[in-house]
Amino acid sequence: MKPLVSIEDLRVAFNGVPVLRGVDIALQKGEAIGLVGESGSGKSVTWLAALGLLPRHAQISGSVRLDGRQILGAPAAELDQVRGGRIAMIFQDPASALNPVLTIRRQLCEALSLHRDLQGNAVKAEARRLLDLVGIPDAGRRLEAYPHEFSGGQVQRIMIAMALAGNPDLLVADEPTTALDATIQAQILELLSTVRRELGMAMVLISHDLGVVAENCDRVAVMYAGRIVEQAPSNQLFADPVHPYAQGLIGALPPLDGPRRRLTAIPGTVPDPAHMPGGCAFAPRCALVAEACGLAAPTLAPIADDRSVACVRAEASRRALLGIAAE
Amino acid sequence: MSPPLVEISAISRTYAMRSGMFGRAAAVHAVDGVSLTIAKGETLGLVGESGSGKSTTGRIVLGLEPPDSGEVRFGGKPMAAPGTAAWRAQRARMQMIFQDPLGALDRRLPVATQIREPLDIHGLGTPAEREERVRELLRAVELTPAHGARYPGALSGGQRQRIVLARALATKPDFLVCDEPVSALDVSIQAQVVNLLCDLQAQLSLTLLFISHDLRVVRQISNVVAVMYLGRIVEIGSADDLFARPEHPYTQALVSASPAPGRRSAGRIVLSGDPPNPAARPAGCAFHPRCPRAVARCKSEVPTLSAVGGDRQVACHLVTGAATRDAA
Numbered sequence: 001m002k003p004l005v006s007i008e009d010l011r012v013a014f015n016g017v018p019v020l021r022g023v024d025i026a027l028q029k030g031e032a033i034g035l036v037g038e039s040g041s042g043k044s045v046t047w048l049a050a051l052g053l054l055p056r057h058a059q060i061s062g063s064v065r066l067d068g069r070q071i072l073g074a075p076a077a078e079l080d081q082v083r084g085g086r087i088a089m090i091f092q093d094p095a096s097a098l099n100p101v102l103t104i105r106r107q108l109c110e111a112l113s114l115h116r117d118l119q120g121n122a123v124k125a126e127a128r129r130l131l132d133l134v135g136i137p138d139a140g141r142r143l144e145a146y147p148h149e150f151s152g153g154q155v156q157r158i159m160i161a162m163a164l165a166g167n168p169d170l171l172v173a174d175e176p177t178t179a180l181d182a183t184i185q186a187q188i189l190e191l192l193s194t195v196r197r198e199l200g201m202a203m204v205l206i207s208h209d210l211g212v213v214a215e216n217c218d219r220v221a222v223m224y225a226g227r228i229v230e231q232a233p234s235n236q237l238f239a240d241p242v243h244p245y246a247q248g249l250i251g252a253l254p255p256l257d258g259p260r261r262r263l264t265a266i267p268g269t270v271p272d273p274a275h276m277p278g279g280c281a282f283a284p285r286c287a288l289v290a291e292a293c294g295l296a297a298p299t300l301a302p303i304a305d306d307r308s309v310a311c312v313r314a315e316a317s318r319r320a321l322l323g324i325a326a327e
Numbered sequence: 328m329s330p331p332l333v334e335i336s337a338i339s340r341t342y343a344m345r346s347g348m349f350g351r352a353a354a355v356h357a358v359d360g361v362s363l364t365i366a367k368g369e370t371l372g373l374v375g376e377s378g379s380g381k382s383t384t385g386r387i388v389l390g391l392e393p394p395d396s397g398e399v400r401f402g403g404k405p406m407a408a409p410g411t412a413a414w415r416a417q418r419a420r421m422q423m424i425f426q427d428p429l430g431a432l433d434r435r436l437p438v439a440t441q442i443r444e445p446l447d448i449h450g451l452g453t454p455a456e457r458e459e460r461v462r463e464l465l466r467a468v469e470l471t472p473a474h475g476a477r478y479p480g481a482l483s484g485g486q487r488q489r490i491v492l493a494r495a496l497a498t499k500p501d502f503l504v505c506d507e508p509v510s511a512l513d514v515s516i517q518a519q520v521v522n523l524l525c526d527l528q529a530q531l532s533l534t535l536l537f538i539s540h541d542l543r544v545v546r547q548i549s550n551v552v553a554v555m556y557l558g559r560i561v562e563i564g565s566a567d568d569l570f571a572r573p574e575h576p577y578t579q580a581l582v583s584a585s586p587a588p589g590r591r592s593a594g595r596i597v598l599s600g601d602p603p604n605p606a607a608r609p610a611g612c613a614f615h616p617r618c619p620r621a622v623a624r625c626k627s628e629v630p631t632l633s634a635v636g637g638d639r640q641v642a643c644h645l646v647t648g649a650a651t652r653d654a655a
Contacts, residue, residue, distance in 0.1 A: 211586030252518035
């Protein structure tokens, strides 16, 4: 099956400092993929670059295809059809994504008239239907309200409604629930999965929260220092992570039940993009580091059906996890 | 069990909030009759969503803000009047750590100078002893003297939070209030700081009030956990037991809303309705409009925190009502 979106060797540099160092992602129609990683790992930049949303001084290379058509560096007129139409994006801070002095109706109708062939009353009816769909009570009356009259969770619902206005094939949700309280986060995640199921839409969920990604995505890609280090189906990644960084991330998460154990913290910090170590970027923090790690950056190589890892010590790492003495 | 270091009895704090420029002032009951005790060397975790009053509770406990009613006793004695010598001596024994380390540090001073500041203020030791103490503190938070010469901007988020921790420990306090100390940190760095806090607590037999919205982190570090909702404690109990068997419907929803890797959302309790507005607290049980099990009594009668066996206390008619029926 041909992928809906395929990103190949995407690289981004700001002022000569590389922040994205060769990312490959293929996304099938209707699939939900999660991108996890710490701040600065490049998970947001990947999609901002793919959609041409980075500032002009960013140097971008590689390839981003939507249904086989190259969209990286495409003319603005073509990108305007893609952004909001084929691919929609929602962000962490919904309040700053809405215009505070315009009613919700004006903003929803703007998105609808840009991407849908609707006239007159049909636009308003559709805006109302979208607001209903995302679970805003009393949608007809609430259309005339301003963003500040809604709570944080409701504003994120409105952003989802706006994202759905263009009937997108793919929704990129960048930390959609990070600013929300736990019980509201659960509501928004449930809404996203319902909407996705009903509309058959693909989703990219960008999050620093492993739990959020694990529960809502079919497949997960773990990013570190501008590269994907491991890619696997969610259940496999969390049950049996192979890359030492993925293992570290899961070990660093305090458990909510069972016995308490000391957290296995990953020592050190994320490398400075301007002074990236030669070879594997994770090597300075890795417990399994070997001589080969400093020589060349490992490439993402398949280790099983649908699983790939970028680590020369993948086999040793797997054995260490299983409790078998390495070598 | 050791005697309590901190005793909080029925503290309340109300703010006046105006809606809009000409709106009528409404009373916001940020904290309403909260009582807690923290034994020496123990950690009390305080969880709740935004607006639940957990930070206000922390500020009142430290005396950064006076309670409207109720009392906080520290080491068996009531808090001294602000500005007096007794108050300063008491304040040196308690410190606070905030969520945003960059906001808590002065960007234009080397961090070692900032760690020394509390020693200067409280006049502890000779200048040479203070320098030695700063080096000792940097070691305690697993940093080097070279880090001390840097400015906050030249340190990572985790390192900055370590500096804030070192400064808080400078006066050898008995009691630390940590308000979301690791929420702004990445997972791998968060684990480093949580481990460090646990180690320091054991070494220095610190007493902690640990405020966070993150149930996992709270469970990792706390002996006892209290859950707050709209200014009141709705459930309190030992950390492991509380998260394994939550009794209050709100705690159950919170635990269920905490996503876990390796578990698909089967049978998740998704609460309907908006987050509560502290300025318009519902009558009766404040949680009743969102509670999936609310009955008529919940709308009119405020439930009180009552023991339900073991060290657990719950403020819910459904739970305590059932318990009394069982006893009868």
